Amino acid sequence: MRKLALDPKQKIAVNIDAIFGSSISSFIPVDKFEFTFSRRTGRIKNVLLDDNLVVTLRTDGGLALTIFGAKLLMQSPNFRENCVTVSNDVSEFISDGKSVFCKHVINCGNNVRVGSDVAVLDEDGNVIAVGRAVLSAKMIREFKRGVAVKVREGLKAGR
Numbered sequence: 001m002r003k004l005a006l007d008p009k010q011k012i013a014v015n016i017d018a019i020f021g022s023s024i025s026s027f028i029p030v031d032k033f034e035f036t037f038s039r040r041t042g043r044i045k046n047v048l049l050d051d052n053l054v055v056t057l058r059t060d061g062g063l064a065l066t067i068f069g070a071k072l073l074m075q076s077p078n079f080r081e082n083c084v085t086v087s088n089d090v091s092e093f094i095s096d097g098k099s100v101f102c103k104h105v106i107n108c109g110n111n112v113r114v115g116s117d118v119a120v121l122d123e124d125g126n127v128i129a130v131g132r133a134v135l136s137a138k139m140i141r142e143f144k145r146g147v148a149v150k151v152r153e154g155l156k157a158g159r
Helices: 008-020 067-073 077-082 088-095 137-142
Strands: 034-037 044-049 052-057 063-065 083-086 105-108 117-121 127-133 147-154
Touching: 008 044, 008 052, 008 063, 008 077, 044 067, 052 067, 063 067, 063 117, 067 127, 077 083, 077 117, 083 088, 088 127, 088 147, 105 137, 117 147
Parallel strands: 083 117
Antiparallel strands: 034 044, 044 052, 052 063, 083 105, 117 127, 127 147
16 A cells, blocks of 8 residues: 655644644644754654744654644634643743642643643633643543643743
8 A cells, every 4th residue: 555645734734633633733824834854864853933933743743832832723712622721820830830730720621631732821811831731631620639731831931
């Protein structure tokens, strides 16, 4: 059987839809993406838009979101299912790069799974951080203690 070769833009669109939900890529300008490739393997390493890093491709096939990338994906109403909303009382700490604890989560999207990349929002819906979920959406809603999201990049920490 022959493999169909996708160009990098189609490949990223398919990955975004597979990881974050169907048709999310249709809300972003995938045709304007630029790529950096690994010199050793020739695979896509980073995805950029107007010289801003959107995502980094991980070796496990996942996408590591940046704050810029999360803001871009927020244009899709379905992307909120991949987000965790925290109270404004702790948004300052989380934007500094601190972890999100279950007791501070106000809302959690249904697509949040253990190990998935998530955007952390304040009560106003602004992206304040991105990171990896430590718990599933169900666990985050039920638990009142423990880390929910390990923050990789905070809005202020990146400045």
